[in-house]
Amino acid sequence: MKFSRRSFLAGVAAATAATVVPKGRAQAALADDSYATLIDLTRCDGCPGKDTPACVSACRRHNASRFPEPDPAMLKDYWPQKSHEDWSGRRELTERLTPYNWLFVQKVTVEVDGQPQELTIPRRCMHCDNPPCVKLCPFGTAKKDKDGPVHIDPSLCFGGAKCRTVCPWDVPQRQAGVGVYTYLDPAPVGGGVMYKCDLCRDDLARGEKPACMTACPQGAMHIGHRQDILRQAEALAVSYSGHLYGKTEHGGTATLYVSKVPFDQIDAALRQGTDSAKVMRLHSPENALEKQSTLAKAALLAPVAGVVGAFAATVSKREKNDEK
Incomplete structure (x- = not known):
């Protein structure tokens, strides 16, 4: 996205107007045939023999053109902090979520009937039914489509990272040196x-x-209409005498896991010997939308969101028109 002085002034004018005429952000209601996904942990084997699991490699290839290309001159600390998040020198990292790796396979060893059992778990965004990242993003750049996917508009995102703060699984990852804020x-x-x-x-x-x-x-992974996937997941859990994750956690998600091993045991194994703040857990998280204090803080940010959002949207639209 390119910017000019004329675009900047137009954006400032629109931003000023936005503080006078506030507008609410609407979220699309989920369609009856919205998508959901099923991940069968009994089938997933982590692709033994491969340097990188097939799903991870496919995701990286498919989205490579959308990965960030930061401007080295703009890799500056986040004011007033004295740090910034730059993953551009670690693009090949596949053992966790990064701005260059949107899916990874988590490995954990769980003791089952006295015997160690290794599980491999594909991890990515859960695509919550009622995502706090969408509700509480101060810039309004996180959205949920009526057919299920939750996404972030990179052309309007300022990288405030509130989406990650309120995400129970810490999914969104930040790259400095790119975006409108530069x-x-x-x-x-x-x-x-x-x-x-x-x-x-x-x-x-x-x-x-x-x-x-x-x-x-x-x-090991399937996608389909929500009710069909839910029925498949429930039936699969029964056939395994197993367990289902994602149906009720965090108010429900569009990602359902089925496992023969109880998820509380998996979560305990993930946390064992690891700083729990640094591990992507499989737990029963508290819904940030139910925290009145969090909502209050979001409300206080609304005027700022109006200004910033209007500026970014106007600049983007103006530049697109200039290029025609």
Whole structure:
């Protein structure tokens, strides 16, 4: 995205107007045939023999053109902090979520009937039914489509990272040196852009499956209409005498896991010997939307969101018109 002085002034004018005429952000209601996904942990084997699991490789190839390319001159600390998040030198890292890796396979050893059992768990955005990242994003750049995917608009994101703060699984990851904020430097409004899985929403719109699912050699991941997937997940859990995760956790998500091993045991194993703040857990998180104090803070940020959001949207639209 390119910016000019004329675009900047137009954005400032629109931002000023936005403080006079406030507008609410609407979230699309989930359609009856919205998508959900099923991940069968009994089938997932982590692709032994491969340097990188097939689903992870497919995701990276498919989204490579959308990965951030930071401006080295804009890799500055987040005011007033004395740090910034730069993953551009660690692009090949596949053992966790990063702005360059939106899916990873988590490995954990769980003791089952006295015997150690290794589980491999594909991890990415859960695509919550009522996502706090969407409700509480002060810039209004996180959205949930009516057919299920939750996504972040990189052209409007300022990298404030509130989406990650309120996410129970700490999914969105920030890259400094990119995004609209670089053109407002040194305005203290964030520091980059947040990135995460969007369930290959453009492919879904064309009737195609997400890249990770078509690449899985074990058929461990499935996508379909929500009620169909829920029925499949429940039936699979019964057939395994197993357990279901995602149906009620955090108010429900569009990602359902089925496992023969109880998820509380998996979560305990994930936390064992690890700083729990640094591990992507499988737990029963508290819903941030139910915290009145959090909502109150979000409300206080609303005027700032109006100004910033209007500026970014106007600049983007103006530049697109200039290019025609």
